[in-house]
Amino acid sequence: MSEIAEYVIAALLLIGGGFTLIGAIGLARLPDFFTRLHGPTKATTVGVGAIMLASVVYFSVSHDGIGISEILITVFLFMTAPVSANILAKAAMHIGVKPMDGTRGNPWEQ
Numbered sequence: 001m002s003e004i005a006e007y008v009i010a011a012l013l014l015i016g017g018g019f020t021l022i023g024a025i026g027l028a029r030l031p032d033f034f035t036r037l038h039g040p041t042k043a044t045t046v047g048v049g050a051i052m053l054a055s056v057v058y059f060s061v062s063h064d065g066i067g068i069s070e071i072l073i074t075v076f077l078f079m080t081a082p083v084s085a086n087i088l089a090k091a092a093m094h095i096g097v098k099p100m101d102g103t104r105g106n107p108w109e110q
Contacts, residue, residue: 005061012054019047032100033092041085049074 026039052074059067 001061005057009054009058012050012057016047016050016054019043019050021047023047033097034089034099037085037088037092041081045077045081048077052077 020043023040023043026043027036030036030039052070056067056070056074059070
């Protein structure tokens, strides 16, 4: 394996781990349901995406061809995570989960 590929893989793993850590901290520290939903959804999508890209680079360099399964997993993740977060947020709004006091932009409360 070339040295450049190793640096790319290491950088992608560090970026992915960093974003995943930020998402986990956001899940633990943010005050209400909507912000807890927002933090991990955005950060971990990028984090897991970077880790999957590191896997694609590794298996593409060390074996023959591009890893199609990793690419399909990444595409599936990028398509489903925002949709599921949107559905969870709409369900929470429907059942009346209250956001933290002082939250701006509450179009459902008038």
